Amino acid sequence: MEELVKKFGIEPALLLAQMLNFGIVLFVLWKFAYKPVLNAMRERREKIEKSLKDAKAVEQKLAEAEQLKEVKILEARKEAQHIMEKVEVESERYRKQRIEEIDAELANIRKHARNEIAAEKLQALTEAKTELVNLVISATQKVVPQGTTKDLDKKLVAEAVEESRNA
Amino acid sequence: MAEVSLAAETVFHLGPIPINNSVLTTWIVVVLIIIGASFLRKAKLVPHGLQNLVEFLFDGALGIMDSVTGSRAQSEKFFPFIFTFFIFILIGNWLGLLPGVGTIGFHEVHEGKEVFVPILRGPAADLNFTLALALISVVATQVIAVFTIGIAKHLKKYINFKDPIMGFVGALEAMSEFAKILSFSFRLFGNVFAGEVLLIVIGLIIPYIVPIPFMFLEIFVGFIQAFIFAMLTLVFLKVATTAHEH
Numbered sequence: 001m002e003e004l005v006k007k008f009g010i011e012p013a014l015l016l017a018q019m020l021n022f023g024i025v026l027f028v029l030w031k032f033a034y035k036p037v038l039n040a041m042r043e044r045r046e047k048i049e050k051s052l053k054d055a056k057a058v059e060q061k062l063a064e065a066e067q068l069k070e071v072k073i074l075e076a077r078k079e080a081q082h083i084m085e086k087v088e089v090e091s092e093r094y095r096k097q098r099i100e101e102i103d104a105e106l107a108n109i110r111k112h113a114r115n116e117i118a119a120e121k122l123q124a125l126t127e128a129k130t131e132l133v134n135l136v137i138s139a140t141q142k143v144v145p146q147g148t149t150k151d152l153d154k155k156l157v158a159e160a161v162e163e164s165r166n167a
Numbered sequence: 168m169a170e171v172s173l174a175a176e177t178v179f180h181l182g183p184i185p186i187n188n189s190v191l192t193t194w195i196v197v198v199l200i201i202i203g204a205s206f207l208r209k210a211k212l213v214p215h216g217l218q219n220l221v222e223f224l225f226d227g228a229l230g231i232m233d234s235v236t237g238s239r240a241q242s243e244k245f246f247p248f249i250f251t252f253f254i255f256i257l258i259g260n261w262l263g264l265l266p267g268v269g270t271i272g273f274h275e276v277h278e279g280k281e282v283f284v285p286i287l288r289g290p291a292a293d294l295n296f297t298l299a300l301a302l303i304s305v306v307a308t309q310v311i312a313v314f315t316i317g318i319a320k321h322l323k324k325y326i327n328f329k330d331p332i333m334g335f336v337g338a339l340e341a342m343s344e345f346a347k348i349l350s351f352s353f354r355l356f357g358n359v360f361a362g363e364v365l366l367i368v369i370g371l372i373i374p375y376i377v378p379i380p381f382m383f384l385e386i387f388v389g390f391i392q393a394f395i396f397a398m399l400t401l402v403f404l405k406v407a408t409t410a411h412e413h
Contacts, residue, residue: 008294009174013184018290018299021193026251028204034247036210037221044212 133157171364175293176272176284188285189293192268196259196290228253235401245404248307252300253397256291260359260389263289264382269363291359291392294352301351304400305344312407320410347403351396358392 136157175187206217214222228250232242262268272285290296312321325341327333362385369378 007173009172009187010294010298011185011187014187014190014293014295015299015302017184017190018193018296019303021190021197022251022255022300022303024197025200025255026247028201029251029254030247032204033207033221034225034250037207037218037225038243038246040210040212040214040218041222041225047212 129158129161132161136161171367172282173360175288175295176282178284178286187293187295188272188288189290189296192262192287193259193290193296195287196255196262199258199262200254225250231398232401235398235405241405241408245401248311249397249401249404252304252400253393256300256355256393256396257390259290259296260393261386263287263292263359263363264366264385264389269367289359289363291355292363294356297352297355298348300355300396301348304351304396304403305348308400308403308407309344311404315408316410321407351399355392355396358388362388 133154137154140157175189177185177187178191179186203217207221210218225246229239229242229246232246232249233239236242236245268287268289269285271287272283274281275284276282309321323337325337325344327337366378366381366385369381
């Protein structure tokens with residue numbers, strides 16, 4: 001055994017020194033290489049995982065928003081249609097009302113006009129009658145000798161004219 | 168004729184401690200690792216340069232460890248310990264292959280004979296280095312196992328009086344723990360030392376061109392031995408931290 005130890009040059013102090021060397025290397029690597037690098041790797045992995053999850057969430061939100069938009073558009077379209085229908089009905093009603101009003105007005109105007117015409121006609125007739133009476137009187141005065149007709153009653157003449165017209 | 172000493176040659180004495188060339192090389196490895204680690208101190212969320220490479224290595228190592236542990240959480244827990252074995256041995260092995268290591272040195276009269284003492288020698292070509300790592304690996308595995316599954320359950324693996332067969336198996340397990348120290352240290356030492364001897368011999372026979380394929384072989388062996396040491400430690404760790412269910 002002693003021969004073996006000597007042959008291989010085993011020296012307890014050196015054995016210890018080599019163990020110490022390993023210890024130093026382990027400590028240094030642990031402190032300055034493994035910990036920072038593995039931490040960086042883990043952190044990066046977590047960050048990427050989180051980013052991917054976030055991206056998925058954003059995508060989902062986007063899809064939801066898209067869906068909401070679609071629904072809103074559909075709603076708006078429906079509402080617009082509704083409003084349009086209402087407007088149509090309203091405008092139809094208004095048009096009818098307006099037409100009725102105009103009709104009524106027209107009827108009124110027509111009635112007025114007719115009345116006026118009738119009145120004018122009556123007046124014209126009266127005037128014509130008076131004229132005619134005067135004409136008859138003057139004609140009669142011309143035909144019949146003067147004096148007798150002087151007192152010719154206008155009223156009588158008018159009655160006569162009326163009578164003759166009716167006859 | 169070059170003579171290859173099984174034991175690493177003592178270069179100088181530090182007080183009563185004889186410092187050999189392998190320890191010197193190990194110190195260089197330690198310094199290199201400290202310098203490398205200092206670049207990673209401020210690892211950024213957006214990696215570039217060295218951090219990219221290191222993250223690639225770490226991720227690959229964790230992936231391989233996952234195949235043994237079966238869980239990323241456990242892999243990350245064992246990672247510092249396992250990866251330190253790997254990188255420490257790997258850099259040591261590759262540093263030992265550099266030209267000048269094992270060839271630059273001085274002549275010294277030792278026990279009446281003139282011997283060549285290289286200033287540097289691959290760390291794993293010295294049994295002190297491999298034995299130190301083997302001891303750390305086995306002892307740390309035991310400690311971690313005790314902390315993970317509790318001392319009672321852990322001891323039950325080795326001491327079992329319930330039935331003679333299990334008792335015998337337990338005794339064998341206990342012995343195998345000591346065998347592990349030897350197999351760990353001599354496997355690494357043997358491979359690296361043999362590699363150095365091989366390169367020296369080939370270099371002596373045909374110094375030009377021919378050693379190059381052997382150089383590549385040794386680069387590969389250096390990697391494989393580091394990998395094996397780390398993976399075996401991981402496997403033993405995994406087995407030790409798993410409570411036996413009977």
